[in-house]
Amino acid sequence: MRTDVHTHLTVTDAGSLLARLGREPFEADDLLRRMDAEGIDRSVVLPIDNPESDYVGIAHTIEVLRATRPHRDRLIPFCNVDPRAQHNSARGDLGVLLAAFQEAGARGVGEVTANIHLDDPRLENLFHHAGALGLPVLFHVAHQLGEVYGPADDLGLPRLERMLTACPETHFIGHAQTFWAEMSGDLRAEDRGIYPTGPVTPGRLHELLDRYPNLHADLSAGSGFNALNRDPEHGRQFLARFADKLLLGTDRFAPSHPLPPILGFLGEARLPAAKLAAIENDNLERLLGPLP
Ligand SMILES: [Zn+2]
Numbered sequence: 392m393r394t395d396v397h398t399h400l401t402v403t404d405a406g407s408l409l410a411r412l413g414r415e416p417f418e419a420d421d422l423l424r425r426m427d428a429e430g431i432d433r434s435v436v437l438p439i440d441n442p443e444s445d446y447v448g449i450a451h452t453i454e455v456l457r458a459t460r461p462h463r464d465r466l467i468p469f470c471n472v473d474p475r476a477q478h479n480s481a482r483g484d485l486g487v488l489l490a491a492f493q494e495a496g497a498r499g500v501g502e503v504t505a506n507i508h509l510d511d512p513r514l515e516n517l518f519h520h521a522g523a524l525g526l527p528v529l530f531h532v533a534h535q536l537g538e539v540y541g542p543a544d545d546l547g548l549p550r551l552e553r554m555l556t557a558c559p560e561t562h563f564i565g566h567a568q569t570f571w572a573e574m575s576g577d578l579r580a581e582d583r584g585i586y587p588t589g590p591v592t593p594g595r596l597h598e599l600l601d602r603y604p605n606l607h608a609d610l611s612a613g614s615g616f617n618a619l620n621r622d623p624e625h626g627r628q629f630l631a632r633f634a635d636k637l638l639l640g641t642d643r644f645a646p647s648h649p650l651p652p653i654l655g656f657l658g659e660a661r662l663p664a665a666k667l668a669a670i671e672n673d674n675l676e677r678l679l680g681p682l683p
Contacts, residue, residue, distance in 0.1 A: 397611035397640030443540035470497035481512035501529030509542035510550035522561030534583035571618035611640025634666035
């Protein structure tokens with residue numbers, strides 16, 4: 392069984408607007424066809440509701456809940472609540488929104504892309520509410536405030552560590568360049584927003600994944616693949632060592648996306664069957680509870 396923790400839909404409700412903006416529709420049927428072609432049984436569909444990355448057409452929570460409803464055996468909706476919802480307050484009752492989405496089928500929260508500090512009290516509020524409802528949170532880490540999207544952290548991810556400690560009941564799923572750049576201990580501040588290359592010496596990611604049972608890592612997109620492939624031998628060791636913390640993902644949202652290279656890397660990593668199954672499905676199922 393293979394389950395992808397990271398996909399999006401691009402909906403055509405906007406009609407000719409998508410074509411005008413140069414975006415391709417990618418609806419539930421398109422996603423299912425790609426999954427069939429690539430041997431992926433189920434996909435998590437992540438809505439985006441934060442204004443920093445609100446590309447026209449990427450499905451919001453209500454659209455994701457609606458589009459996945461006829462396919463809940465294969466498409467697993469998450470929901471997204473902006474941490475500034477409920478009056479831009481660190482005490483806003485985000486739980487009332489999350490609980491309503493959960494009742495409608497959402498199994499987690501994300502992709503969180505609000506560009507405020509990762510330990511901003513408003514995000515901590517969201518993390519607490521999500522944890523209280525048993526909803527894991529998938530987030531895109533940014534290297535700065537402004538000109539980017541995603542919760543911002545500093546070199547070494549100290550703000551993430553604060554949240555892992557402050558919200559032990561919440562499961563965190565890290566994603567994007569700034570998260571994966573911490574793969575190597577020689578990371579320079581100026582390389583935090585890019586895809587660093589070259590050999591890896593164990594970095595902060597190793598420490599954090601070792602230390603915090605509530606931290607998990609999403610292998611999707613160029614960032615996850617690059618972190619493994621920049622030093623393939625280390626990448627294979629990393630997969631084996633943290634097989635119980637890693638989640639298969641693609642970050643697909645358009646029909647033109649090529650075959651995700653992470654599938655080939657995993658296939659060639661010579662992992663024991665149980666570890667491969669953990670990464671490809673079982674870790675996610677442990678986080679979300681039994682899936683259809
Ligand atoms: Zn994404």
